[in-house]
Amino acid sequence: MADATTNAVTEARGPKPRRVFSSTNIIIYGTLLVVCLYYLLPLYVMIVTSLKGMPEIRLGNIFSPPVEVTFQPWVKAWSEACTGINWDGLSRGFWNSVQILVPSVIVSIAVASVSGYALVNWRFKGSEAFFTILIFGAFIPYQVMIYPIVIILRDTGGFIGDVTGTNFRLMGSIWGLVIVHTIFGMPILTLLFRNYFTSVPEELFKAARVDGAGFWGIYFKIMLPMSLPIFVVAMILQVTGIWNDFLFGVIYTKPETYPMTVQLNNIVNSVQGVKEYNVNMAATLLTGLVPLTIYFISGRLFVRGIAAGAVKG
Amino acid sequence: MAVTDAGPATEVAKRPSRLFKNLASKIAAVPMVLVALVIFVGCTIWTIYHSFTRSRLLPAPEKWVGLDNYERLWGENRWLISIENLAIYGFCSLTLSLTIGFVLAALLDRKIRFENTIRTIILYPFALSFVVTGLAWQWILNPQLGLQNVVRSWGWESFAFDPLNNAEIVIFGILIAGIWQGSGFVMVLLLAGMRGIDEDIWKASRVEGIPAWKTYIFIVIPMMRPVFVTAIVIIASGIIKVYDLVVAQTSGGPGIASEVPAKYVIEKMFFSQNLGLGFAASTMMLLSVLVVLIPWAYLEFGGKKNG
Numbered sequence: 001m002a003d004a005t006t007n008a009v010t011e012a013r014g015p016k017p018r019r020v021f022s023s024t025n026i027i028i029y030g031t032l033l034v035v036c037l038y039y040l041l042p043l044y045v046m047i048v049t050s051l052k053g054m055p056e057i058r059l060g061n062i063f064s065p066p067v068e069v070t071f072q073p074w075v076k077a078w079s080e081a082c083t084g085i086n087w088d089g090l091s092r093g094f095w096n097s098v099q100i101l102v103p104s105v106i107v108s109i110a111v112a113s114v115s116g117y118a119l120v121n122w123r124f125k126g127s128e129a130f131f132t133i134l135i136f137g138a139f140i141p142y143q144v145m146i147y148p149i150v151i152i153l154r155d156t157g158g159f160i161g162d163v164t165g166t167n168f169r170l171m172g173s174i175w176g177l178v179i180v181h182t183i184f185g186m187p188i189l190t191l192l193f194r195n196y197f198t199s200v201p202e203e204l205f206k207a208a209r210v211d212g213a214g215f216w217g218i219y220f221k222i223m224l225p226m227s228l229p230i231f232v233v234a235m236i237l238q239v240t241g242i243w244n245d246f247l248f249g250v251i252y253t254k255p256e257t258y259p260m261t262v263q264l265n266n267i268v269n270s271v272q273g274v275k276e277y278n279v280n281m282a283a284t285l286l287t288g289l290v291p292l293t294i295y296f297i298s299g300r301l302f303v304r305g306i307a308a309g310a311v312k313g
Numbered sequence: 314m315a316v317t318d319a320g321p322a323t324e325v326a327k328r329p330s331r332l333f334k335n336l337a338s339k340i341a342a343v344p345m346v347l348v349a350l351v352i353f354v355g356c357t358i359w360t361i362y363h364s365f366t367r368s369r370l371l372p373a374p375e376k377w378v379g380l381d382n383y384e385r386l387w388g389e390n391r392w393l394i395s396i397e398n399l400a401i402y403g404f405c406s407l408t409l410s411l412t413i414g415f416v417l418a419a420l421l422d423r424k425i426r427f428e429n430t431i432r433t434i435i436l437y438p439f440a441l442s443f444v445v446t447g448l449a450w451q452w453i454l455n456p457q458l459g460l461q462n463v464v465r466s467w468g469w470e471s472f473a474f475d476p477l478n479n480a481e482i483v484i485f486g487i488l489i490a491g492i493w494q495g496s497g498f499v500m501v502l503l504l505a506g507m508r509g510i511d512e513d514i515w516k517a518s519r520v521e522g523i524p525a526w527k528t529y530i531f532i533v534i535p536m537m538r539p540v541f542v543t544a545i546v547i548i549a550s551g552i553i554k555v556y557d558l559v560v561a562q563t564s565g566g567p568g569i570a571s572e573v574p575a576k577y578v579i580e581k582m583f584f585s586q587n588l589g590l591g592f593a594a595s596t597m598m599l600l601s602v603l604v605v606l607i608p609w610a611y612l613e614f615g616g617k618k619n620g
Contacts, residue, residue, distance in 0.1 A: 028420055035417065036434045042449040042493065043437075049452065061463040062453065115345040122338035130342070130349045137353030139550050139606050143578040143595040147588070148356035186348050215337035244442030246557035251583065261444045265561050268448050277452060288445040295440035299433070302440065306498060307505050 050074060050282035057277050073278035077286055081267045081279055090283050093263030097243060097290075100174050100259055104181040105238045109231065112186050116193025117223055121205050122215060131190070138187035146251055149180065153252065172254040180248050185241070189234055192305075196230040197223060229301075236298050237305040240291040260287050357599065364592035382593035392594065395572040398484045402573070403552040405488050406495075410548060411541070413492065414499030419529055421500070422507050432504075436497035443494065447561030450490035451477065477563055480570035487555075487562055487571060494558075495551065499544055506540030507533065542609065549605045553598055574598050 045062050050073050052066040060067075079089040118124075119131055150171065157170025170176035200223065208218045224231075249259040258266075264287045268280045295302050367378045386392050417435060421428055438446065453459050456475040464472040476486030510533060518528040534541070556575035563571045574594060581591035 028423060028425060032420055032425070032431055036431060039435050039438060039493065039497070042446075042453060045453055046449050057458060061466055062455075062459055063463060111344045114341045118338050118342045118345070122335055122341075124335070124339060124342065127342065130346050133349040133353055134345065136606070136610075137349065139546075139602055140353060140357055141553055141575065141595065141598040141602060143575055143591075144360050144599050145352055145356040146579075146595075147582055147591070148359045149352065152351075152356075182344075183348050183352055186345065190345065215335065215341065240440055244444075246442065246444050246560070247579070251579070261442050261557070264448070265444050265557075268451075269561070269564060277455075277458065280448065281452060284445050284448045288441045291440040291442070292437065295437055296433070299429075303432075303436070303501055306439070307501060 046281045046285050050077075050278055050285055052278055054276060054278060070278075073276070073282040074286070076276075077267070077279045077283035081283060082270060082273065090260060090263055090267065090286055093258060093260035094286070096174075096253075096257050096263075097260040100177050100181075100249075100253075100257075101239065101242050103174070104178045104185075104242050105235060107178055108182040108185040108189060108238055109234050111182055112189030112234070113193045113224075113227075113231070114219065115186070115190045116197055117219055118215075119190070119194045120197040121218070121223075131194070134187045134190060142184070142247060146247075149183075150251065153179065171252065172257070174253070174257055177248060177252045177257075177259075180252055181238075181242050181245070184248075185238055188237070192230060192234055192237075193227075196227055200226055232298075233301055233305040236294055236302055239294055240302075243290050360592050361596050361599070364589065364596045366589065368588040368592070378589070382589040383597075386590055386593045386597070389590075391569050391572055392574075392577060394569055395574045395577045398571060399552070399555070399573050401484050402488055402491070402555065403549070405485070406491055406552055407545065407548055409488075409492050410496045410499045411544065413496045414503050414544070415534075417496070417500040418504040418507055419533075421504055432497075432501070435500060438494045439498045441494065443556075443558040444561040446490050446494045447487075447558045447563075450486070450493070451562045454486055454489075478567055480567050483563060483567065483571040487559060490562060491555070491558060495548070499548065502544045502547075503537065503540060506537045509540075510536055542612065546605065546609050550602065553602055 048065050049057065049062060051069050051071070052060070053068060053070050053072070056067060077089060078091050078094075080087060081089045119127055153170040153176045157168065157173070157176065160170070161168040170179065204222055204226075205218060208222055213221065243259075244261065245259065246261045246265070249262045253259070253262075264283050267283050364382055365377060365379060367376045367381070421432060425431075454461075454475070454477050456462070456478060461472060461474050464474070476482045476489075514532060514536070515528070518532060554575055555573050556579065559565060559571055559573050559576055565572045565576055575598070578591050578595045578598065581587045581594060
């Protein structure tokens with residue numbers, strides 16, 4: 001299903017415009033131009049603001065390009081801005097986010113792809129029922145499950161710490177957040193992988209079975225190499241999703257391990273000190289840079305990721 | 314538990330019972346089963362149960378208080394404002410993003426040039442987080458230095474547009490940002506649905522001389538019903554989750570004028586240590602999701618049975 005939607009996007013099927021400079025065309029292109037300007041405006045404003053000095057911001061208007069371009073706000077946002085408890089800027093949040101992102105993406109995709117594979121090729125009694133619960137679970141507001149998960153993480157983390165004699169904790173650590181991202185990424189990712197694996201010819205699977213390949217053998221030798229595109233789609237989905245997360249970061253980590261989005265919010269919305277709008281906008285852009293880069297590089301695959309999530313198979 | 318028990322058992326058993334057939338696949342499914350049962354079912358039931366108890370700070374002896382929390386919840390002004398905001402935001406966001414998304418999809422579907430570029434521009438806000446979105450619009454809507462100031466400097470001295478500091482209209486300030494962020498996604502969804510419609514429909518309507526707008530309203534939209542339903546379900550479940558946008562853009566202010574239920578729950582649970590109220594409020598959120606979800610599931614699965 002995912003394939004059908006994305007392939008379909010390639011060709012337009014609407015009514016054909018008649019002449020190049022017909023009034024209809026002018027209206028269409030005019031409207032689209034205005035629309036594009038509206039969507040680009042905030043990005044433009046953020047960029048020009050982040051390149052101005054504070055005196056210029058106080059005097060001028062937010063749309064005017066900077067008279068004197070300065071990169072000082074970017075430097076300050078990255079390494080000096082006050083995040084509430086310390087003065088080392090967004091860099092700390094950036095590295096926290098990277099540390100959260102890498103294991104979360106790997107674990108969530110590994111778990112979900114194996115689940116999807118088990119659902120398609122190794123059905124067991126009740127497997128579809130669990131899958132249905134998973135899909136409906138995606139619609140339950142996080143707020144309903146957030147507190148019991150705090151308790152689960154606190155108790156299991158504490159238990160593991162006691163057993164191993166270390167001060168290992170899940171609550172407030174990066175690993176707790178990895179588990180949370182794995183849990184809440186599961187519905188959409190499992191759906192994604194399940195739909196994709198369904199399209200892999202069953203004969204391949206059967207032939208491998210006859211040859212004596214087991215569960216993991218088939219997964220690593222057939223399913224994984226044949227499904228690299230969907231792994232890339234899943235990665236795009238997870239990298240943007242986890243990078244942009246705010247709620248779980250606030251709840252399940254401590255100030256020292258806050259991800260970038262949370263630190264950004266603390267910098268900009270802190271009530272103390274003079275508001276430095278240029279630094280704020282530089283910080284905002286820095287935080288948005290990772291998902292934006294992914295978006296502009298991945299192009300069509302990003303669209304495919306979100307459409308695959310939306311259009312059920 | 315099952316994992317550790319099953320390991321030695323298979324070595325001992327001479328004839329593997331049905332339970333241990335394809336053991337690896339069952340072990341691999343454990344995370345899925347755990348998430349489904351423990352998190353989605355277990356935690357939800359836990360929260361619903363505790364919404365009927367007086368829990369201020371867990372772990373503490375909990376006392377069954379029936380609907381007490383719900384009565385206090387619905388008597389609280391902050392909650393009522395949250396609900397009202399969610400209703401306004403939800404209604405406007407749903408209608409606007411569907412309308413804008415559909416119009417844009419229809420425009421992009423008319424064999425235009427630069428389709429990819431335009432789509433990329435319209436969709437990019439969707440890649441940004443709500444925090445970034447909220448902060449960007451907080452700056453644009455800044456009354457002293459933002460949009461209002463610019464329009465005034467153009468000569469329209471009495472121009473007033475300061476939604477973020479006006480309790481009456483603050484929710485519309487958030488709405489502008491929300492629509493900016495999410496409407497591209499709706500457009501992509503609807504465009505995919507539109508492209509799925511048979512081209513013969515367009516040929517037939519041209520032969521009949523039906524104007525394009527009529528074809529859209531009377532033929533294309535009804536044919537896209539499944540896509541619209543999917544879009545509505547996705548938008549609606551996103552609306553109920555609105556949290557970080559409000560936190561970043563207004564922090565719920567001015568005063569409590571832009572509070573939303575998702576924020577209310579988090580604050581009751583983690584900042585004012587009033588768990589009972591938090592659980593009751595989150596149960597209400599779940600209830601509102603079910604109101605959307607159950608008719609959808611009925612249409613979806615009822616429809617499959619019939620054909």
